[in-house]
Amino acid sequence: MSRPAHRRPEYQKINKDLFVLTYGALVAQLCKDYEKDEDVNKYLDKMGYGIGTRLVEDFLARSCVRRCHSYSEIIDIIAQVAFKMYLGITPSVTCNNSSRNEFSLILDKNPLVEFVEELPPGRSSLCYCNLLCGIIRGALEMVHLAADVTFLQDRLKGDSVTEIGITFLKKLDEKKYRRKK
């Protein structure tokens, strides 16, 4: 039984540039506030986590995806449905290791870095789009899946592709929530 995604009737478009500029302003301000790249990356991830925990409900409510039965199903849904819905891009999926819990998303296009040429000097280990990693991590945690999400490769740092690595850790016990009263 397939159902079309529920779209709000008053779905409004806003200018993508405004969104990209807002994100850029956010990263620039964090760079001013924190000297170390690790700190900026950490706070981007933290902010992304907060967004991810909320965005996941919106995603589940509108996309009507069913419960997944394997990690690769989950990654496929993230790449083909979620990224498409929110960023308009479809990264390709690769599986990195044979025990089937390490995956990568290869981002061909990334609207967030459209206007960024290269990282400023002295910021060579800055993960510009670390917000995305936090979002994915937060979203997965809300469906009881602990995961490590990091940038494995980044075009901004000189690599040939932009690659987000997702490693699933031990599944969080659902029942843990019920016992907590």
Added chain:
Amino acid sequence: MAIFSVYVVNKAGGLIYQLDSYAPRAEAEKTFSYPLDLLLKLHDERVLVAFGQRDGIRVGHAVLAINGMDVNGKYTADGKEVLELFAIGSQLSPEQGSSGIEMLETDTFKLHCFQTLTGIKFVVLADPRQAGIDSLLRKIYEIYSDFALKNPFYSLEMPIRCELFDQNLKLALEVAEKAGTFGPGS
């Protein structure tokens, strides 16, 4: 109104939202002599008329007062009770991997529950004849994801105190009631 209540329960089992919309039912006062022509039964800690419709007293009407003394028939629906229902439901199920109660049907109401993949439960109590509750539950999920979660000042798992959520929820209930069959008239 055909939809009696809406509850939202968080992951830990706490009630984070409650909306009770009982219709302003007609009150009927009648003098009876023993024996009563009505069959009364205790239902949800309220004394309801189960049989013996007459003179404006219909099945489902609750006893409000006897001889002028108010009957305190409070319907408790705190989070604890709702949680126990679902935890018990999933343990009692003969099927493996049961996710809990989806629907509970009684003579006077139908309880529908929708559990999201993140563990939030939406519970709707409606008239048994009310149709379209499934899509109403999905709509409530959308409203929750829009007006509660996207409010930057709302903390997850906390009671929902968002005006927009209230308004849109009530609108959605009205739409659902108009679309489905009408409940018992008052």
